[in-house]
Amino acid sequence: MRVLVTTYGARGSVEPMVGLAVRLRELGAEVRVCAPPDDEFVELLAGAGIPLVPVGRPVRPMVTTVVPGSAVGLAQRAAELIAAQFGPVAAAAEGCDALVACGPLPVTAGARSVAEKLGIRYVHASHQPVILPSPHQPPPARRGRPLPPGVSDNLELWDVDARNANDMFGEMLNSHRAAIGLPPVDNVRDYAFSDQPWLATDPTLSPWPPTGLDVVQTGAWFRPDERPLPDALLSFLDAGAPPVYLGFGSTPVGAPEDVVRVAVEAIRAQGRRAIVSRGYGGLVPIDERDDCFAVGEANHQALFARVAAVVHHGSSGTTTTAARAGAPQVVIPQGADQPYWAGRVAELGIGVAHDGPTPTVASLSAALATALAPEAGARAKAVADLIRTDGATVAARRLLDGVR
Numbered sequence: 001m002r003v004l005v006t007t008y009g010a011r012g013s014v015e016p017m018v019g020l021a022v023r024l025r026e027l028g029a030e031v032r033v034c035a036p037p038d039d040e041f042v043e044l045l046a047g048a049g050i051p052l053v054p055v056g057r058p059v060r061p062m063v064t065t066v067v068p069g070s071a072v073g074l075a076q077r078a079a080e081l082i083a084a085q086f087g088p089v090a091a092a093a094e095g096c097d098a099l100v101a102c103g104p105l106p107v108t109a110g111a112r113s114v115a116e117k118l119g120i121r122y123v124h125a126s127h128q129p130v131i132l133p134s135p136h137q138p139p140p141a142r143r144g145r146p147l148p149p150g151v152s153d154n155l156e157l158w159d160v161d162a163r164n165a166n167d168m169f170g171e172m173l174n175s176h177r178a179a180i181g182l183p184p185v186d187n188v189r190d191y192a193f194s195d196q197p198w199l200a201t202d203p204t205l206s207p208w209p210p211t212g213l214d215v216v217q218t219g220a221w222f223r224p225d226e227r228p229l230p231d232a233l234l235s236f237l238d239a240g241a242p243p244v245y246l247g248f249g250s251t252p253v254g255a256p257e258d259v260v261r262v263a264v265e266a267i268r269a270q271g272r273r274a275i276v277s278r279g280y281g282g283l284v285p286i287d288e289r290d291d292c293f294a295v296g297e298a299n300h301q302a303l304f305a306r307v308a309a310v311v312h313h314g315s316s317g318t319t320t321t322a323a324r325a326g327a328p329q330v331v332i333p334q335g336a337d338q339p340y341w342a343g344r345v346a347e348l349g350i351g352v353a354h355d356g357p358t359p360t361v362a363s364l365s366a367a368l369a370t371a372l373a374p375e376a377g378a379r380a381k382a383v384a385d386l387i388r389t390d391g392a393t394v395a396a397r398r399l400l401d402g403v404r
């Protein structure tokens with residue numbers, strides 16, 4: 001059996017798909033992954049022993065230069081992503097039995113078109129529930145397409161979202177479909193999602209309420225990570241009480257120096273040391289004191305088990321990894337699905353959702369005091385026992401059983 005996995009995005013979009021690919025290979029499938037050609041993904045796939053088919057432009061320069069929420073250049077990027085699905089992705093899918101796609105709508109709609117043309121199974125995968133139509137939640141606004149004010153009915157808003165998606169991507173997609181002999185689609189979003197999308201999130205952290213959409217929730221997809229922590233980091237961890245981790249991953253933050261200064265001062269106010277993760281924003285400690293340590297790429301599964309709390313942006317991956325480690329969290333959401341995950345952390349009692357994307361020393365100190373209290377720690381450890389670790393295996397088996 002041959003499976004192609006395609007995705008486009010930053011680390012949070014690629015790493016779970018690598019986790020799925022590893023499990024598929026362990027179950028006997030031949031698998032390759034289409035992903036951006038960034039050096040970090042080349043290294044990630046090589047380390048996992050999974051062939052990489054580089055697709056599109058490097059994603060890191062775009063993430064770090066595009067103004068959040070801006071639609072400038074969106075049409076060009078969408079056209080490139082759609083063309084890539086009908087080009088190198090389609091070539092990689094030749095001879096495959098199944099195609100699993102994750103990422104922006106131009107990627108998934110194009111990928112399903114390729115699967116349709118080849119007559120192979122297609123699965124849409126999502127690592128965030130907020131993009132799936134549901135009467136229980138409104139859709140996220142698309143870049144340059146704000147939702148109409150004064151409309152509170154979620155289903156009506158999802159209808160607006162479908163029309164926006166058609167306006168933004170319909171003509172691009174259908175021109176490529178026509179070129180390979182496929183008929184046009186009149187609902188790009190729902191076509192990409194299919195009748196049975198997969199939701200790769202943990203059911204305790206992210207319960208999916210029943211809807212008219214037949215969502216398959218598999219659990220989160222973890223990449224097996226047995227890498228030891230760097231010696232210098234281990235020495236820092238061993239030199240005192242568990243520190244507080246600070247990191248925003250691939251999410252850009254305004255004025256990174258100010259964010260680090262505020263965070264480190266708030267961490268010190270709690271009598272704690274700090275680990276500062278550089279991430280895409282290039283965060284660095286504010287001074288030379290020995291109570292702060294800067295870290296680059298590292299095994300978060302191992303690191304989060306050694307910290308007192310995790311202060312982060314609220315991506316699905318970081319939230320789930322911290323919850324799995326039993327580490328209390330302070331989530332400072334910057335956008336996208338991050339407010340959702342911040343809310344779930346607060347609702348579960350495993351940490352604090354910071355009010356707004358720009359903390360002050362006072363606001364973050366208060367949030368940390370709550371997260372570092374014994375009650376939050378005990379609750380985080382209790383929830384950790386409920387987090388599923390077999391999501392990628394469940395998904396891999398389901399995929400292979402459905403194709404055989």
